[in-house]
Amino acid sequence: MRTGEPDAETDIPDTDPREIPRATVARLPEYLYALHTLAEAGHDTVSSNALAAVAGVNSAKLRKDLSHLGSYGIRGVGYDVTLLTRQISHALGLTRHRDVVLIGVGHLGKALAGYAGFANRGFGIAALFDVSPEHVGTELAGLRVYHMDALAEIVSEKQISIGVIATPTTAAQRVADSLVNAGVTSILNFAPCILDVPDNVDVRKVDLAVELQILSFHEHRKSQGSANEKKGDE
Amino acid sequence: MRTGEPDAETDIPDTDPREIPRATVARLPEYLYALHTLAEAGHDTVSSNALAAVAGVNSAKLRKDLSHLGSYGIRGVGYDVTLLTRQISHALGLTRHRDVVLIGVGHLGKALAGYAGFANRGFGIAALFDVSPEHVGTELAGLRVYHMDALAEIVSEKQISIGVIATPTTAAQRVADSLVNAGVTSILNFAPCILDVPDNVDVRKVDLAVELQILSFHEHRKSQGSANEKKGDE
DNA sequence: CCCTGTGAAATTATTCACAGCA
C-alpha cells in the first residue's frame, strides 16, 4: 500500500498508468475533448476553472486528476493547451494510433462504422466483420465487410488489440471468444450481456437501454419528490 | 435493528427514490436484465450469489443494493424472480410506460430507432425528428420522421418527458434547448458535448469514442507494465 | 493578487463477516 508521500519535489519521470485512479481515467477523455474545443477557439492556455467548466466538472477534481499525470500547470496562469493535450493523450496511450475491428454490421454497426468521432480521435476502424452472406463482401463507409472466418488473420496481420461487438446478444459471447482467440485484449461490447473472457482481457459494456432506465429513475424521482416546483416556460 | 420494533414500514413497496445511492441506481438495470434472463431460463427463485454471477457483480454488493429497495428475499432460499423484477421496475419508475422522442435520424439515429432493446425494456419511441428535408416525412422502423417544428406539439400531446439526441455535435445544444422548451426533463445525449440545461433537467451523455479511449488506456497499461500482479478488472 | 498542487476532511462505495430467520 502506497500512501501519499510528503514530498512535493522532483519525482515525475514517466507516469505509471497503473497509479491513475479509475475515476480519473474515465474523465481524461472528457478533458481531452474539452481541450480540443478550446484549442479550436484559439486558446493557448486555460485555467483549471475554465477547463472544468467546459468539461462539466468541479475544478478541484480536475486539478487532482491532472496531478496524477504529473502534469505541470503554471501557477497564476493555467495550463498550456497544447502541452496538456499531449500529456493526456500520452497517459491514455493515444499517441500511438490504435485501429479496431468492428463485428456486426447491423444498424448499430453501420452507425459505428460511419461515426466520425472515432476517426477524429485517433481510432481507425481496420476492418468490418459479419457472418451474414447479405453483408459479407459489401462495402460500408469505405471498408470491406469480411466474414468472421478471416478475423484471426486480419487481427494478427494488422496488429489489432481492440474489438467492438455490435452483434445481436445471442452472438456476442461467440464473437468475444473469436476475438480473444485472435489476440484481441480489449473489447467494447454493445450487446446487453456479460461476456466471459480471460482475466487479461478488458471489457467495457455500453448498454443503450440502461441509460434510458437510469433517466427513467430520475423522472420517477422528480414526479414523486415535489409537485410544486414547476417552471412555467412557454 | 428491528428487534422490538413494529415493522409497519416493511410492507410498503414505495421506496423513496432519493435514498437510493447513485451507484446502486446504475446497477439496477443490470439486475433487471439478469432477472429477465433467469426468468426465461425457467428460474422461479434465485440466490444473491447466482444473480450476482449473472449480473457480473459481488454478491454482498447485490444484497446491499437490493436492501435499499426494501426488497424481501427469503432466507435460506433467495429472491422470487417475478417479485424482485417488479420491485426493481417500480424503483426505476418503469411500471409506467415511458415513451421517448428521438432527434436525428442519421446513422446513429437509425440504429437507435431500430434498436429492439428499447422496446423490449419498456421504452417506446414515440416519434422521430430531424430537420433535413431528405429525412422529414419519411418512415423509419415504422415511425414517421417529423420536422423539429412539430416537436413541442408532439411532446406535449404525448406527454413525453425523455428526449434522445442523436444529432451532430453542432446541433446538439440547439436541440436540447428545443427539448427543454417543449417540456422534456431528461435527455440522453449521444453528441460529444456538454449541454447547458436548467437544473431540473437531467442529462446523461454517452460518448462512444470515450469508451474506446478508456480501453486504449488499458492497452497502454498492459503494454507498459510487466503483467505480473493482480488483475485490474471491470 | 492570480493560479496550481495537494494534504486532510468529508463523502460515497465496496467488501467483510456474522446474526438470525426459513
Add this chain to the structure above:
DNA sequence: TGCTGTGAATAATTTCACAGGG
C-alpha cells in the same frame, strides 16, 4: 443447513482549504 440483511471495516472518490510559486 443455506441464505438474507446489515452493521462495521475498508477502500475509493470528491471536496475543502490553503500553502506557495509566478
